[in-house]
Amino acid sequence: MxxxxxxxxxxxxxxxxxxxxxxxxxxxxxxxxxxxxxxxxxxxxxxxxxxxxxxxxxxxxxxxxxxxxxxxxxxxxxxxxxxxxxxxxxxxxxxxxxxxxxxxxxxxxxxxxxxxxxxxxxxxxxxxxxxxxxxxxxxxxxxxxxxxxxxxxxxxxxxxxxxxxxxxxxxxxxxxxxxxxxxxxxxxxxxxxxxxxxxxxxxxxxxxxxxxxxxxxxxxxxxxxxxxxGHHVTTREAISDLEVEGKRLIPNQDSGISGFLEVEYIPPTAPTPFQKLMRKGSKNSAPNSRRLARHKVETKEYFKHIQSICRPGYSLSESERQLVGTKKHATTVLDRTRPAPTITTLPDDILHYSEPRILTVRENARLQSFPDWFAFQGKYTTGGKQRKLECPRYTQVGNAxxxxxxxxxxxxxxxxxxxxxxxxxxxxxxxxxxxxxxxxxxx
Incomplete structure (x- = not known):
């Protein structure tokens, strides 16, 4: 041997x-x-x-x-x-x-x-x-x-x-x-x-x-x-413990910018097999990169409209785009019963399966199979000309x-x-x- x-x-x-x-x-x-x-x-x-x-x-x-x-x-x-x-x-x-x-x-x-x-x-x-x-x-x-x-x-x-x-x-x-x-x-x-x-x-x-x-x-x-x-891990099995509904919101501390919130993380008492795998090595500590986007009221209503008419798991069709008044091709609402589509570097490409919002960096990281102890560093997003030059957290996850x-x-x-x-x-x-x-x- x-x-x-x-x-x-x-x-x-x-x-x-x-x-x-x-x-x-x-x-x-x-x-x-x-x-x-x-x-x-x-x-x-x-x-x-x-x-x-x-x-x-x-x-x-x-x-x-x-x-x-x-x-x-x-x-x-x-x-x-x-x-x-x-x-x-x-x-x-x-x-x-x-x-x-x-x-x-x-x-x-x-x-x-x-x-x-x-x-x-x-x-x-x-x-x-x-x-x-x-x-x-x-x-x-x-x-x-x-x-x-x-x-x-x-x-x-x-x-x-x-x-x-x-x-x-x-x-x-x-x-x-x-x-x-x-x-x-x-x-x-x-x-x-x-x-x-x-x-x-x-x-x-x-x-x-x-x-x-x-x-x-x-x-x-x-x-x-x-x-x-014989079973592909579904989006809900991956990120259900990171849902917002019914949870307490607290100030986000890891982005260096005030005014953002995140959900207080409480480890699930009955984690799915995938969540158990992702939580390994974290003990009871909360994962970082859970900052929620600051969506306007009209943005949330727009997301609800998309969620009400779209086919979960598929990009908006031409007729669906006309119904919601957008030319953006890549918008997809997660299907909770299937794996996510390809995670990209653009935060607004994917919407949550039940909540009117984009995903957090941590939710994207879960969908990429990064364990919760892995702590992303630096700014969350960037824009304008810097988008081609910088690699913020959402981009880091999408490229990985x-x-x-x-x-x-x-x-x-x-x-x-x-x-x-x-x-x-x-x-x-x-x-x-x-x-x-x-x-x-x-x-």
Whole structure:
């Protein structure tokens, strides 16, 4: 029986740390993380890099501050090269706006270039495993000419995902790509993501499909979390203890702005299995980020109108938009009996299933499977020109990889590493036996 070695990982384009949190919960060791937003990095630092529950084994030479992947490669190339062979896993979801089906899907979007910086880091560190997470549109065919589209066409690739896969194969990796629905891994949200799980080629046998292995492990993973494999967690099962009705309102203290309220949190006496999982490690303390929006009376009436005519769980149809007098396409009222739709970075995209209001940051975090002890930092929202520059709490949550998905990936890679170690031990024993046999026959 071999002893499983923890995978040492670095997280690139880490955001507030959803993927890192999942890997740490799976028992792996964080070395460093790269995130350009100071607000998102502060949440990552507070909870995981120097947290009460988890701490990274951060290198002395690397400042614990926000930076880009380009900054890392430009300022510390020698130090990064020295880490070759010491990093087992690189994870990262490069910014997805250039690929998102919700946007223009512009192949020349400069944010798509960040994937190439990720690949440069892979070339320097050459880890055993890679995990790239992106929106489903990452694998959709690009239209148009110029920029990346021209390079894709010349390479015979029909999507950026295939282009990236080709680059990784050239770096000597097996690539296992495919779509996953986060709801299948206990996340109370129908969030379809494109995963590329990659493994460095070696002397051990190639796996048939690591992504298929991830799906096959799903039942055991959910069972270990106290969740049912045949049942998707619903929105009500996720956030019913955070409802406002019948609760006492108290001043919000964690946003630094007066005049906001939050619900006094009392831990449920009969939590759902998912709530029990999210409350683990919190004892009786209240989660942060529960600030309620200050809706005007007419706004609440407008929300009630939407709730009265819409189909819960679906974006407003054209006829429904005409009835309520809005051109906004993305408005959706939660269906309490099903998982939420994809949580975005815009707070007013989703309305509560029974209360005339948008969700709190904490409710969005629950729908992303962040545990209650995980405390988001910084401002709640931003607006105007700053919206493209800052990453407040709502944006941090919306951009994150659900931690439960990250943990499932972490457990998969731990199992695969154990298989590789076992094969290596068996191969070593076989080689020794062959050596002794050859010695004996030559005498």
């Amino acid at each position: 071999t002893t499983l070695k923890k995978l040492k990982f670095c997280d690139v384009f880490a955001g507030c740390g959803g993927l890192s949190l999942g890997l740490l919960e799976a028992g792996h060791e964080g070395i460093f993380a790269i995130e350009k937003s100071p607000l998102a990095f502060e949440t990552l630092r507070f909870n995981l890099i120097e947290g009460a529950t988890h701490q990274f084994a951060w290198p002395d030479w690397l400042p614990k501050q926000a930076m880009t992947c380009e900054d890392l490669l430009s300022n510390y190339p020698e130090k990064i090269s020295e880490l070759k062979g010491q990093i087992d896993l690189i994870v990262g979801g490069p910014p997805c706006q250039g690929f998102s089906t919700a946007g223009r899907r512009d192949p020349a979007d400069p944010r798509n270039k960040m994937t190439e910086q990720y690949l440069s880091l892979v070339g320097l560190l050459q880890p055993r495993f890679l995990a790239i997470e992106n929106v489903a549109g990452f694998n959709m065919r690009f239209e148009g000419t110029g920029g990346v589209a021209e390079e894709l066409a010349s390479a015979g690739k029909t999507s950026y995902a295939k282009f990236v896969a080709g680059k990784l194969e050239a770096l000597d990796y097996h690539v296992y790509p495919g779509l996953v629905n986060c709801a299948d891994f206990g996340v109370p949200q129908t969030r379809h993501r494109y995963l590329m799980i990659c493994e460095k080629k070696g002397s051990f046998p190639k796996h048939s499909s690591l992504l298929q292995m991830l799906h096959e492990n799903r039942h055991a993973f959910l069972s270990s979390k106290g969740l049912q494999a 990889v659900p931690p439960l998905v990250g943990e499932a990936i972490g457990e998969l890679l731990a199992e695969r590493m154990s298989e590789i170690q076992s094969y290596s031990v068996l191969q070593e024993v076989a080689d020794q036996n062959n050596y002794y046999l050859e010695e004996a026959t030559s005498m």
